C-alpha cells in the first residue's frame with residue numbers, strides 16, 4: 564500500500580494553503596482578467612505587483628501577480644498555526660539539509676522560504692495584515708464571486724516521493740489514483756484544513772504548478788462566469804468544464820489566465836476532519852475519476868503547467884497514461 568498513515572503530531576503545524584505568487588508578463592492584462600473579469604478584490608497595487616484576495620478572505624492577499632519577463636511561479640504559501648511553528652519548520656528543513664531562510668515579504672510577518680525535496684519553492688508564515696471581510700458586502704460581488712483560495716495542485720515527477728514528504732509534515736490523504744497494473748501512485752490529494760485537499764500531486768513532467776483551486780459558493784456562480792467569459796472576450800480562457808469531478812465530488816471549471824496560469828473554480832467537496840477518514844482509491848482508467856459524467860480532460864490539461872522560477876524539471880518516473888480526450 565503506497566499510501567502512508569497520517570502523522571498525528573507533525574514536526575510543525577500547517578493550517579492551510581494560503582497564497583501564491585505568480586510571474587505576470589503584462590500586469591494591466593492580468594488585472595483585466597483577474598479583477599475585471601473574475602471579480603477578485605484588489606487589496607493593493609504597486610508599479611510591479613497586484614495583491615488580490617477573495618470576498619471572504621481577511622488575509623491581505625491570496626494571489627500576488629508580480630511583473631516579470633517570464634510567467635514562472637515564485638512561491639506557494641502556507642499559513643502556520645503559530646510563530647513557534649516557524650522556528651520548528653526552520654529546524655525541520657535544516658535537519659534534512661533542505662534549503663531554508665527567513666525572508667522579508669510585504670504585508671506578512673516573519674516568513675520562511677524553503678524548498679521541498681523535489682525543488683518546489685514553499686513559503687511559511689503565521690501573520691499577515693488583515694483587511695475587513697467582504698463576505699456580506701454583496702454590492703461588491705463581481706464575476707465568479709470568488710470567496711477564497713482552496714488548494715494548490717502540482718505536477719511532480721515522483722508522486723510517491725511527494726506524497727511521502729507531505730505526509731511527514733502532516734498532510735493527510737483523502738483520495739488517490741493508482742496505476743492499474745502496478746498499483747503505483749499516479750495522483751494524490753492531501754489536506755490540512757478538513758476539506759478534500761490543500762495540496763495535490765499529479766504524475767507528470769515537473770515539478771510544475773498545475774493549478775490553484777479557488778472556492779465559490781455555488782454551482783450557479785460557475786455557470787454565470789461561463790456566460791460572462793464567453794461574452795467579454797475571454798472565451799478561449801475556458802479550458803475544461805464546467806463539470807463534476809469523480810475525485811473530490813467537486814463541481815469545477817478550469818481557466819487559463821493571460822499568461823497560461825491555470826485556475827480552477829471549485830465548489831461542493833466534503834468534510835474530512837475525522838482522524839480515521841479512509842482515503843478513497845481510484846483506478847487511473849476509471850472514466851468517472853476525472854469527470855463523474857465521463858468526459859475526459861483535454862491533452863493540455865495533462866501536459867501544460869506553470870514552471871517554478873529557476874527550478875529544474877524532469878520526466879516522471881511513472882509512465883502510466885490516463886484517459887485523454889481525442
Ligand SMILES: [Fe+2]
Pocket residue numbers: 714716774775776827829
Ligand atoms: Fe483542483
